[in-house]
Amino acid sequence: MKEIVTIQVGDFANFVGSHFWNFQDELLGLAGDPSADSVFKNQDLNMDVLYRSGETHQGILTYTPRLVSINLRGSLGSMSSRGTLYTENAHTTPDVVTWTGRVSTQASERYEKNLFLQRLYEEEENVNMVNEIHGSSSGSQSQYQDKDIIECLENGVQCWTDYSKVHYHPRSLYELNGVWENVEEFDNYGIGRDSLAAQGEEISDRLRIFVEECDHIQGFQFVVDDSGGFSAVAAEFLENIVDEYRNIPILLYAVQGSGSHINLQSRKRTILEDLHDAISFSRLSSYSKLIVPVGLPSLSKSKASRFLHIEDEKHYHSSAVYAAALHSISIPFRMVPIGPTADACSVSGAVDVHGLVQMLSGQGRQNMVSVLDVAMPAPALAGGQNELSLLENLQPLTPQIAEDVEDVHAIEHVTVHGAFASEGHRASVREVKDTVDTAFRCANTRPMFCHLSVALCPLPIPLPFPSIFGNHIGQHGELMGGQFTNSSRKGSLDIHSIPMAARLRSSSAVLPFLESKLRNLNRFGIAPGAAGAELLRSWGFGREELVEMEEMLSKMVVALRPPQLSSDSE
Template sequence: MKEIVSIQVGGFANFVGSHFWNFQDELLGLAADPNADLVFKNQDLNMDVLYRTGVTQKGILTYTPRLVSVDFQGSLGSMSSRGSLYNEDSSASSDVRTWAGNVSTHASEPCKKNLFLQSLDEEEENNTQTEIQDKDIVDSLEKDVQCWTDFSKVHYHPQSLYEVSGLWTGHQEFDNYGIGRDAFSEGLRGEEISERLRYFVEECDHLQGFQFTVDDSGGFSALAADFLEDIANEYSNTPVLLYSVRGPGSHMNPKSQKQAVSSALHDAVSFSKLSAFCKLIVPVGLPFLSRSAASTLLCIEDEKPYHCSAVYASAIHSISLPFRMEQVGASGETSYVSGAMDINGLVQTLAGEARQNMAAIMDVAMPAPALTGMEALLGSLQPLTPEIAGNVEDLQAVESLTVHGALGSGGHRASLSEVKDKVHAAYEHKITRPHSFHLSVASCPLPIPLPFPSIFRNHVGKHGELLGSPSSGSTARGSLDVHSIPMAARLRSSTAILPFLEKRLGNLRRLGIERGAPGTELVRSWGFEKNELEDMGERLSKMVAALNPDSQGSSDSD
């Protein structure tokens, strides 16, 4: 077994992570449920890759994510930063007070638990006197989710949840790279966060890599970059797969020219710095997910992070499946997975080719269509990465595709061989085929846990099948109506990402580096000298040139 340590930094990254861990918890519960569908009992997925076993001081065995989560103070809602399993004394503060001047105190009333969290407490206490109805829980979550812990059904280890002291939820000005630049190194934060990571790493026998998700829309991008640099120095041979995610609120149009310049420079600096310390970076987050082709079968409310993060988490779950697939032995036993690959294998597949490209595009089909035609599945994959080109013919493209829980033409669960045959045939018939591709297949579909949002259109059936006519009732369906769905998700290295890269390179040069650039003073206030910006520009230019040798590595796009 090769373990993964997961890291989530920033608000929206933790929204995505909350859904991701809910999927894992649901899989664990279904595997142990004697009444569950057999497809969830024969998963051939090793959950120890993501989870650790432990024991409390009272001798109770625990099974918790191997996770470090970083967010604002106050971001945990009603959840304790110590989790709920160990209940150790947390009265001692880790803050070191050296300031002799006036001190302001921030205090807030304890958050009241919503119906979902109340139901979890009652379930653990075996209290059936006040039974809360699932429908009321689902309705409550649609209206009342304020933070990512509001819909989390997972127990966390005391070392997992880190609230950044001095940075409070609702910090309106924590919106650019410059303001977050010293957030990691200030005080003891960096050492405290790194020590939590070290705690999980030292437990691993064969660490395969880090799965790192960062909300890169504001100051947490700078904190993550410093954290990544620390990881690169301490674990230099361990690959980092980085998802830079953007929530719906980060795509609002700037109110002034100054804000527009700041936003453009933040995007350029953030991407350049983050990509410098990982093996593969995947930008995720569309300005309007509801209007995208990826939402053809979904009812997304763009203003709700609870909605958008569920889609992105679903894709990350699918992409991560090969990292924990059990290797098929030679015993002749039936296997329910195919195409196992670790993080390093994925990185080498997508970023280790001759072009040495480090940025990948994420595509998803949610739910994936039945295997009725050779092109249906591949044609249904739609990008979740913003600002990319469509219909690009790239003969050097490299792809890694995961399909799981696929349905056959008659609504039955397709076998691994059926999926592989259909997908390979589809690639053979493509007019423009990628240079190479890797396929991973699993029988287990994506389970839909109770706190999953009601985002499926009423064309989607109980097992994710497409209905001949819309079902009656609400136009949006959730976990009470849809129990699982087939999924397909893909990462690809392609020239389609050139507009994304060229925009950031062009804005960095035009707004921050060139003589008379309008953002010169701004980036200087962020702590960057001109030579540092030029180094960033050179990095971005090399990424562009790796995909397009004919490019001059410049762009005037806004």
């Protein structure tokens, strides 16, 4: 087995991570549920790749994510920083024998559990109640409770823990000391640059615990909220990781919530955010051979939301879509190796993190930037005459991407799972492979190389998943006939699972994204009289370091620019 250690840094990264781990928890529950769909029982997915087995002091066996999560102090809501598995003694005020004056204690306001978390707690306290709920039909009382919980989540999610149904290891959740939850103020690279200084070793120790438990670690899955100060925290942490674990690849997702930079109040604010994005990307990409920018300015208005009903202002919504895509991309990392009966198996196309990084950063494209695309839900293989094909439905979740770009050196990794051959009939692994092969042969433009991974197991939709599906999506994610509209929304009570397709691609389509970072760094930070030069100095960046970043971005642009454009610009 080749294990993965996941790292989540920052508020939105943990919003994404909360949904991601809910998917894994749901898969584990369905695999052991006698009444669940058989497609979830023989998944041929090794969950030990992401999870670790343990035992509490009371001898209770545990199964928790191999995870280090970093966020602001006060960001865990009602959850303890030691998770929920280990009982802590109540904190008492210590006797102060060297001080005879008055002693005062300051404490943050208690954050109460919402209805969803109360329900989880009650179920875990009463095993008989759990069995009764799972064994019953949709009785009116249970149905009312579920609807009440969903309404509570739709209108009241404030923290990523509000909808997390997963138990975490007591060493997984870390709150930065001295940095209290106020995301609006923790909003640029400079403010986060020194936040890790006094705590870096402690966080590294936590990571070391999970890494040393691994028999053969295949890589780090690193998710960072790069819209504010946490990009600096992540860059410093990444530097430590690269120094200590030189031969372990890092798959880096740089995520931003929809609308992160919409409310620009002034030119000064625009310059600050443009410089932040350029510096953040430059620093993060220098520590990873494969970085995947994720997060559209408006997910609700994008082609990726064709069948979805997204409210951009809700991180609870947009993070669910991004987490679903990350789940799909990670499936090949934990596929059980296939045997001689490959055509009859439920998975095909296993690849580890190292193999994926090497594949997408090929052709001399080092420190590669990859585009993430998704089809959610994926259409049936035998679509109608006027419907888009499976590959045509893949739409970017990476911002500032050029469309209809022909890149003869493009490399793609596609994952399809839970697909339907036609309405109501799931496709076999062979049918999916044949359909994708045919689509590539008939396409006007095709990548130089495409690796395809296929699994029969669809994406399960757990109870705390938001109500973001359009009204023409069926119980199992099938696209029903009629005109598609988002006039009404469906959620986990109506949708049990959905077929998914996701793609990572190394392509010159990402050039506009890179060129904007290079242009903004030069214009606002390096050029004579640059408006942001003093700001960058206050962040601790000297001219030599900025020039090095500019050179690195220039090399990335040149590596992706078509030959005729490169020669024209010389």
